[in-house]
Amino acid sequence: MKHRKTEIRHAVGTVRFIYRFGKSLFGLTLLISILNAVAPLIVILGNTQILNQILSNRPQSIIRIVLYFYSAAAMAYVGAAILQRFLDIASVRANERLKTAIYEAWEKIDFQQLETQGYFSKMMKSEASFRYSGGIPAFFTQFQNLIQSLVTIIAGLGLIGWIVMVGTTKSSRLALIIIMSLLLILLGEYGLVLIYQKLTHTNIKLFKYLMNLERKMNYFLMNIVNSYENIKAIKMWGLREPIQNRYRTTWKSEKSANHKLIINDSLSQIVTAVMASFATLVLFILVVFKIKEGLLPIGQLNTLFGSVVQMTNAVSVMIATWQQFLRFQNQMQYASDILPSEKPTATSGNATLPLQTKNVIEFVHVSFAYADGPEVLHDISLKLDLQGATALVGVNGSGKSTLIKLLLGLYRPTKGKILFNGQDISKFTQADYLALFKVVFQDYAIFDFSIAQNISASVDQDQGRLRDIMMNNGIAEWVDRLPNHEKTAIGTYSQEDFQPSGGQRQQIAVARAQYKHGIYQILDEPSAAMDPIKELRLFSKIKQVSRDTPSLFITHRIGAVTLANKIILMRDGQIDGIGTKSSLLRQSAYFRELWHSQADMYAFDANLNATGE
Numbered sequence: 256m257k258h259r260k261t262e263i264r265h266a267v268g269t270v271r272f273i274y275r276f277g278k279s280l281f282g283l284t285l286l287i288s289i290l291n292a293v294a295p296l297i298v299i300l301g302n303t304q305i306l307n308q309i310l311s312n313r314p315q316s317i318i319r320i321v322l323y324f325y326s327a328a329a330m331a332y333v334g335a336a337i338l339q340r341f342l343d344i345a346s347v348r349a350n351e352r353l354k355t356a357i358y359e360a361w362e363k364i365d366f367q368q369l370e371t372q373g374y375f376s377k378m379m380k381s382e383a384s385f386r387y388s389g390g391i392p393a394f395f396t397q398f399q400n401l402i403q404s405l406v407t408i409i410a411g412l413g414l415i416g417w418i419v420m421v422g423t424t425k426s427s428r429l430a431l432i433i434i435m436s437l438l439l440i441l442l443g444e445y446g447l448v449l450i451y452q453k454l455t456h457t458n459i460k461l462f463k464y465l466m467n468l469e470r471k472m473n474y475f476l477m478n479i480v481n482s483y484e485n486i487k488a489i490k491m492w493g494l495r496e497p498i499q500n501r502y503r504t505t506w507k508s509e510k511s512a513n514h515k516l517i518i519n520d521s522l523s524q525i526v527t528a529v530m531a532s533f534a535t536l537v538l539f540i541l542v543v544f545k546i547k548e549g550l551l552p553i554g555q556l557n558t559l560f561g562s563v564v565q566m567t568n569a570v571s572v573m574i575a576t577w578q579q580f581l582r583f584q585n586q587m588q589y590a591s592d593i594l595p596s597e598k599p600t601a602t603s604g605n606a607t608l609p610l611q612t613k614n615v616i617e618f619v620h621v622s623f624a625y626a627d628g629p630e631v632l633h634d635i636s637l638k639l640d641l642q643g644a645t646a647l648v649g650v651n652g653s654g655k656s657t658l659i660k661l662l663l664g665l666y667r668p669t670k671g672k673i674l675f676n677g678q679d680i681s682k683f684t685q686a687d688y689l690a691l692f693k694v695v696f697q698d699y700a701i702f703d704f705s706i707a708q709n710i711s712a713s714v715d716q717d718q719g720r721l722r723d724i725m726m727n728n729g730i731a732e733w734v735d736r737l738p739n740h741e742k743t744a745i746g747t748y749s750q751e752d753f754q755p756s757g758g759q760r761q762q763i764a765v766a767r768a769q770y771k772h773g774i775y776q777i778l779d780e781p782s783a784a785m786d787p788i789k790e791l792r793l794f795s796k797i798k799q800v801s802r803d804t805p806s807l808f809i810t811h812r813i814g815a816v817t818l819a820n821k822i823i824l825m826r827d828g829q830i831d832g833i834g835t836k837s838s839l840l841r842q843s844a845y846f847r848e849l850w851h852s853q854a855d856m857y858a859f860d861a862n863l864n865a866t867g868e
């Protein structure tokens with residue numbers, strides 16, 4: 256019973272969820288279902304009347320009966336068919352709304368939640384579930400089946416109840432037989448319902464399991480089959496076997512779970528058929544007995560059989576649909592999990608940005624840990640005047656990128672606060688605050704847009720600004736040699752389009768940051784993929800640009816810090832020192848170690864040349 260209550264609660268939840276996307280469709284479905292359910296019962300009643308007239312030798316009233324009953328049924332059928340077309344069109348439209356909402360959910364999610372709360376995996380699940388479930392049209396087919404079956408069962412029960420009850424008051428023997436028959440039906444049906452419930456329960460479990468497998472398969476599809484880059488890597492490294500190995504088990508499990516599901520579905524249908532046959536048999540004996548006693552006209556046998564046939568169908572449709580409905584609910588759970596996701600973001604207020612000629616960002620005792628992870632930044636207090644060029648250095652994993660993500664308001668500090676010109680950054684809207692920064696992340700992304708769109712991050716471009724930036728960054732040199740120049744499409748999904756080299760991609764990412772209007776430029780290892788000439792040109796450019804647009808850059812090329820007015824040295828999630836190159840070389844043994852490690856490499860190279868090795 257508790258189980259059934261949960262099922263009903265979930266079903267109500269699904270109805271409420273779908274209601275958000277197609278309110279008017281529910282009324283329409285209700286109307287169609289009632290018309291469809293009632294029409295065949297009208298025909299049955301009409302047939303019974305005709306039979307009774309024939310059997311009692313009164314053929315003259317047959318035409319009148321045909322006229323009344325059949326035209327009423329025809330009107331119901333035609334009405335339902337017309338409304339059905341509207342429902343079909345409207346449910347496809349509602350489905351588009353839901354699909355768009357699922358695809359656009361990522362726009363509303365906070366960066367921190369996206370990265371740390373399994374949100375991506377939920378999005379993948381919801382996308383897979385949406386496709387697997389058949390969406391809103393499938394929901395309304397199921398909903399219609401359920402309502403139609405329910406109305407048929409109620410109306411059928413009414414008719415059967417009437418046939419069963421006729422004459423009960425006239426004979427106590429008959430009343431007793433009826434009570435006994437009903438008890439027998441109840442008892443038999445109860446046993447069958449128990450078996451049926453067990454099957455349903457197993458099916459739901461199987462279905463959840465299948466959903467998980469489906470998600471894995473979806474990941475496979477998105478990351479391997481749909482990614483040209485990955486397919487290239489798989490071929491290059493001969494990774495076919497480990498990949499197939501990994502997914503073969505999933506394929507096999509999916510196949511066997513699907514088999515079990517089909518067998519269980521068939522067993523459920525058999526149980527339903529036995530339920531219906533058993534009830535029909537008992538009722539048939541009862542009605543024949545009544546006809547023999549002269550309590551019912553013989554034509555009522557037609558009503559009994561007609562109603563029972565309709566009801567049997569309705570019960571089996573209802574039971575099968577209920578299972579589908581629960582599965583649908585299960586699938587939509589993922590979508591409904593990600594859709595109402597407008598939770599507060601790291602910078603969620605609406606205060607006006609207190610912009611000044613010289614801006615300052617201050618970290619006040621800031622610590623940070625990724626979700627369920629250890630603390631990676633410890634009690635950082637740092638005043639960052641947004642002026643000139645600042646370098647952020649430290650070994651891998653010392654917390655440089657994390658510090659930048661906090662500075663940008665993409666993550667909330669676990670302790671402490673970050674101030675922009677004295678105001679807590681959580682008071683600003685994320686969009687306003689982020690608009691201040693021109694950022695190149697380490698894992699910059701290049702999309703399958705044109706080069707111009709990749710740089711401007713927009714459909715349209717300011718052509719003058721775009722050309723200047725391409726010239727200043729050495730992009731024009733190779734773009735002008737392409738047949739469509741900056742309009743050339745970049746191929747991330749299609750190998751027919753242009754494939755930029757690693758260094759060219761990084762140039763585009765840097766140009767994207769420069770194209771954006773903002774007050775502070777942040778570059779996380781902007782030259783990692785560039786050749787020495789491009790790298791030198793980039794760092795001189797950063798120095799030059801920093802006069803107007805101050806910059807913060809992370810680099811492992813320790814020589815590049817000579818360009819910076821200020822160097823921030825990070826070590827194990829803490830600030831180890833702040834100063835100029837010469838002050839840090841004097842004060843920090845750790846900085847000296849970093850500096851000399853790279854200088855020694857050049858010396859090593861010089862030694863090799865000298866010895867001719």
Ligand SMILES: Nc1ncnc2c1ncn2[C@@H]1O[C@H](COP(=O)(O)OP(=O)(O)OP(=O)(O)O)[C@@H](O)[C@H]1O
Pocket residue numbers: 370625626628631649650651652653654655656657658697
């Ligand atoms: N999304 C994440 N979830 C959990 N831990 C993370 C995440 N990103 C980084 N870390 C951890 O935080 C610590 C600092 O990483 P961070 O990327 O800030 O270092 P970094 O100094 O920028 O390193 P690198 O020079 O290699 O880019 C590392 O221990 C890293 O494993």
